[in-house]
Amino acid sequence: xxxxxxxxxxxxxxxxxxxxxxxxxxxxxxxxxxxxxxxxxxxxxxxxxxxxxxxxxxxxxxxxxxxxxxxxxxxxxxxxxxxxxxxxxxxxxxxxxxxxxxxxxxxxxxxxxxxxxxxxxxxxxxxxxxxxxxxxxxxxxxxxxxxxxxxxxxxxxxxxxxxxxxxxxxxxxxxxxxxxxxxxxxxxxxxxxxxxxxxxxxxxxxxxxxx
Amino acid sequence: xxxxxxxxxxxxxxxxxxxxxxxxxxxxxxxxxxxxxxxxxxxxxxxxxxxxxxxxxxxxxxxxxxxxxxxxxxxxxxxxxxxxxxxxxxxxxxxxxxxxxxxxxxxxxxxxxxxxxxxxxxxxxxxxxxxxxxxxxxxxxxxxxxxxxxxxxxxxxxxxxxxxxxxxxxxxxxxxxxxxxxxxxxxxxxxxxxxxxxxxxxxxxxxxxxx
DNA sequence: AATAACAGACCGACTAGTCGGTTTTTATAA
DNA sequence: TTATAAAAACCGACTAGTCGGTCTGTTATT
Numbered sequence: 201x202x203x204x205x206x207x208x209x210x211x212x213x214x215x216x217x218x219x220x221x222x223x224x225x226x227x228x229x230x231x232x233x234x235x236x237x238x239x240x241x242x243x244x245x246x247x248x249x250x251x252x253x254x255x256x257x258x259x260x261x262x263x264x265x266x267x268x269x270x271x272x273x274x275x276x277x278x279x280x281x282x283x284x285x286x287x288x289x290x291x292x293x294x295x296x297x298x299x300x301x302x303x304x305x306x307x308x309x310x311x312x313x314x315x316x317x318x319x320x321x322x323x324x325x326x327x328x329x330x331x332x333x334x335x336x337x338x339x340x341x342x343x344x345x346x347x348x349x350x351x352x353x354x355x356x357x358x359x360x361x362x363x364x365x366x367x368x369x370x371x372x373x374x375x376x377x378x379x380x381x382x383x384x385x386x387x388x389x390x391x392x393x394x395x396x397x398x399x400x401x402x403x404x405x406x407x408x409x410x411x
Numbered sequence: 412x413x414x415x416x417x418x419x420x421x422x423x424x425x426x427x428x429x430x431x432x433x434x435x436x437x438x439x440x441x442x443x444x445x446x447x448x449x450x451x452x453x454x455x456x457x458x459x460x461x462x463x464x465x466x467x468x469x470x471x472x473x474x475x476x477x478x479x480x481x482x483x484x485x486x487x488x489x490x491x492x493x494x495x496x497x498x499x500x501x502x503x504x505x506x507x508x509x510x511x512x513x514x515x516x517x518x519x520x521x522x523x524x525x526x527x528x529x530x531x532x533x534x535x536x537x538x539x540x541x542x543x544x545x546x547x548x549x550x551x552x553x554x555x556x557x558x559x560x561x562x563x564x565x566x567x568x569x570x571x572x573x574x575x576x577x578x579x580x581x582x583x584x585x586x587x588x589x590x591x592x593x594x595x596x597x598x599x600x601x602x603x604x605x606x607x608x609x610x611x612x613x614x615x616x617x618x619x620x621x622x
Numbered sequence: 623a624a625t626a627a628c629a630g631a632c633c634g635a636c637t638a639g640t641c642g643g644t645t646t647t648t649a650t651a652a
Numbered sequence: 653t654t655a656t657a658a659a660a661a662c663c664g665a666c667t668a669g670t671c672g673g674t675c676t677g678t679t680a681t682t
Binding site: 221222224225251305308309345347350351353354355356357358359360361362365366377380381383384385387388 | 432433435436516519520532548557558561562564566567568569571572575576583588591592594595596598599607
């Protein structure tokens with residue numbers, strides 16, 4: 201096994217420190233001492249501290265966006281798609297908790313040229329969710345009285361907020377949390393008639409309800 | 412009408428700037444020039460920049476906590492209590508949008524002695540919500556399969572996230588948003604039998620559904 | 623030999639906070 | 653009312669420390 205490259209070590213250390221102390225609470229000096237390198241090592245791998253921040257943002261948003269698009273492509277009904285997106289989205293917390301924390305806490309401090317790129321992907325991600333909700337309403341699976349954007353943002357908010365309280369190794373696994381979220385969301389979106397449909401009920405029992 | 416006191420002016424200016432550029436993106440010098448005062452004026456009113464940050468946090472969390480406790484005291488059934496709390500909580504966005512942004516973006520940077528105080532009130536607020544959910548389950552109004560904490564956090568998350576996208580003067584009023592949130596939440600919490608009960612249905616139609 | 627990877631002393635810009643001084647307000651007594 | 657003393661409010665040049673980034677080297681790789 202080859203030794204872990206310096207760039208990776210810097211990112212990991214920075215992530216750990218940023219998550220705990222915030223971007224401005226951590227100096228470049230601190231990062232380089234904690235991973236046994238030097239200013240030279242750091243600036244050989246990154247143009248600036250800002251670029252490191254951007255890198256962290258990009259890794260995360262690229263991943264979630266891809267996952268959402270994959271989930272959309274894999275399933276064909278709105279309900280299934282929504283569930284798949286939520287589940288994969290929530291599961292990201294086990295993989296990228298520090299990235300997510302940095303992403304939602306520090307994006308204010310991205311330099312314009314960086315934040316522009318990030319926001320594009322962020323917007324795309326939102327659009328996938330909106331699209332699914334829209335199609336769900338058209339298909340009669342989701343309640344037509346719901347406004348697409350607000351509903352979408354409330355789902356996103358509910359899931360995103362998890363980064364504020366979720367502890368990996370806590371008493372609940374991320375899969376259990378994902379199921380509860382899905383359960384809550386489906387209860388608030390599905391129409392009465394959709395709840396009657398057999399395909400949906402079956403799917404519901406299989407993927408959501410653990411009672 | 413008496414002239415607005417300097418302390419108030421400083422807070423308002425700081426709030427406006429912090430919301431836009433973040434706590435670390437704004438210098439004390441910037442604050443004092445933008446509200447036509449001086450370093451002296453600033454440090455006469457605040458012990459430090461940190462204390463100003465604390466002050467902003469405290470004003471907001473104290474307000475929401477009080478509102479939640481009032482709502483709890485005013486109503487007697489879990490459903491009514493939950494709705495009242497949500498509604499008052501959401502409405503805070505019109506009053507305290509900048510406070511909220513600072514609260515959720517910058518709390519990492521509170522000095523330990525300050526963050527301790529803030530976290531106590533924050534915890535109390537959460538407990539009010541958990542309590543209502545617990546009582547709702549006991550009373551048979553909310554689904555018993557729901558875990559109190561996660562459900563509570565998902566409500567809190569959904570509402571809090573609003574600060575990321577809500578624009579006062581946007582196409583939707585905060586009251587409309589509050590109603591949609593309440594609608595979504597009640598749909599996901601209420602038991603089938605509670606949905607049948609006349610009191611609840613009546614209440615539902617009056618406070619929530621605008622369809 | 624040439625280039626990439628890394629080391630670390632150093633620099634300059636920036637910024638929270640200070641401190642001696644000035645102005646305004648308030649309290650009190652004539 | 654008015655004179656005056658004391659305190660509170662405010663001013664702004666200055667400081668001391670911090671931190672991102674540079675630059676000149678040295679070491680490892682190809």
